[in-house]
Amino acid sequence: MKVQSITLAAIVLKVIKMKIYNPLNLHQNGRFIMDNKFLIICSFILFTQFLCAEVIEQIPIEEKIATQKILGMIEHSVKTEALHGQARRDAHPKSHGCVMAKFSVLASLPKSLKMGIFKELRDYPAWIRFSNGSGKIQDDSEGDGRGMAIKLMGVEKSKSLTQDFVMINHPVFFVRNASDYVEFQQAIIADSPFRFFFPSLNPFKFRLREFWIVNEIKNKDVTNPLDIQYWSQTPYSFGQSAVKYSARSCHKSIPLHESSSPNYLRENMVRQLEKSSACFEFMVQVRNQSTDMPIEDPTIEWSEEMSPFITVARVTIPPQQFNTPKQNELCENLSFSPWHATPEHRPLGGINRVRKVVYETISRVRHEINGQEIIEPTRF
Ligand code: HEM
Numbered sequence: 001m002k003v004q005s006i007t008l009a010a011i012v013l014k015v016i017k018m019k020i021y022n023p024l025n026l027h028q029n030g031r032f033i034m035d036n037k038f039l040i041i042c043s044f045i046l047f048t049q050f051l052c053a054e055v056i057e058q059i060p061i062e063e064k065i066a067t068q069k070i071l072g073m074i075e076h077s078v079k080t081e082a083l084h085g086q087a088r089r090d091a092h093p094k095s096h097g098c099v100m101a102k103f104s105v106l107a108s109l110p111k112s113l114k115m116g117i118f119k120e121l122r123d124y125p126a127w128i129r130f131s132n133g134s135g136k137i138q139d140d141s142e143g144d145g146r147g148m149a150i151k152l153m154g155v156e157k158s159k160s161l162t163q164d165f166v167m168i169n170h171p172v173f174f175v176r177n178a179s180d181y182v183e184f185q186q187a188i189i190a191d192s193p194f195r196f197f198f199p200s201l202n203p204f205k206f207r208l209r210e211f212w213i214v215n216e217i218k219n220k221d222v223t224n225p226l227d228i229q230y231w232s233q234t235p236y237s238f239g240q241s242a243v244k245y246s247a248r249s250c251h252k253s254i255p256l257h258e259s260s261s262p263n264y265l266r267e268n269m270v271r272q273l274e275k276s277s278a279c280f281e282f283m284v285q286v287r288n289q290s291t292d293m294p295i296e297d298p299t300i301e302w303s304e305e306m307s308p309f310i311t312v313a314r315v316t317i318p319p320q321q322f323n324t325p326k327q328n329e330l331c332e333n334l335s336f337s338p339w340h341a342t343p344e345h346r347p348l349g350g351i352n353r354v355r356k357v358v359y360e361t362i363s364r365v366r367h368e369i370n371g372q373e374i375i376e377p378t379r380f
Contacts, residue, residue: 143218
């Protein structure tokens with residue numbers, strides 16, 4: 001904000017100095033008066049500065065209806081699938097396991113990052129659920145996004161008493177907004193995802209960026225969910241500013257390989273946590289620029305050159321046996337949502353606004369069908 005204002009002020013002074021446009025007319029009686037055009041230009045500049053600096057969400061009028069359409073389709077799909085047995089998550093139904101972890105806020109954070117849950121030097125107990133993205137439960141060798149959902153417990157300032165970070169192993173999402181997500185969901189229901197990327201023969205309607213992102217996600221080689229990096233893809237408030245989150249594995253652990261088992265990701269996690277621990281650096285990327293770091297389009301990556309990720313916490317996963325029937329059942333019954341958050345870390349942007357309605361309702365629907373109560377855990 002400060003840099004932008006100083007630059008603009010410098011340009012205005014330069015224009016005046018160069019006599020391209022002199023806004024100060026010497027009145028006949030010897031006094032300076034401002035000309036109206038100049039006042040209008042100044043007001044416009046100040047107004048755009050205000051818009052640029054603030055984290056302002058722009059809600060398209062069609063978003064409310066689009067959200068209801070998405071919810072209707074997803075709810076129908078969850079209920080139809082449940083006719084064959086248990087109700088599952090509509091996205092990320094295949095879990096590799098839920099593990100117990102410790103989320104430790106780092107000492108010596110700069111003042112600007114001491115915000116919300118990062119304000120105090122503190123450890124939070126956390127559940128972490130690792131998953132595959134596809135709505136179908138399939139072999140781990142199928143190309144797919146991998147999810148990491150962290151739930152911090154004992155967060156007094158959050159309504160749910162939890163703070164969740166819901167992430168995938170790619171920096172950007174493949175859908176721009178709610179209206180596009182309607183078309184994506186329709187294509188999924190028709191079992192023809194290509195229709196979303198190439199809706200007609202008109203090349204101007206092709207969604208090439210989205211197609212590229214999905215291919216990048218599908219072509220990643222993942223052998224151990226504890227070994228990779230995850231991103232929030234969508235932005236979140238950070239006090240007056242906005243950030244994206246990321247969790248990066250601290251070190252490559254024992255090399256584990258893809259096997260012919262359909263569940264090798266879970267098996268490799270079991271193998272690693274039998275004897276050793278795992279850890280992640282939890283990072284934030286601060287939005288320091290408006291035009292190239294949009295709030296409303298999560299298909300656009302925020303440049304790390306403009307704003308590098310900064311580590312603010314460490315996630316430690318101690319050795320443990322997590323693959324037990326009891327823990328797997330608990331894992332199934334947990335509900336992660338970007339909206340389990342303190343006001344300082346409120347989710348931002350259209351895709352997150354859709355997720356508010358969808359995650360809340362779908363979690364309720366699947367718990368109702370399964371005869372389970374929704375419980376936000378407060379401790380292990
Ligand atoms: C409009 C866009 C989106 C819709 C409609 C959607 C929908 C859903 C639904 C219905 C669930 C299951 C919720 C439950 O039953 O508890 C879910 C889970 C999940 N979503 Fe999304 N999602 C969207 C965007 C995203 C984005 C941008 C990310 C990227 C970080 C993401 C990552 C995840 C993950 C990791 C889970 C699994 C959470 C868990 O382990 O329980 N989703 N999503």
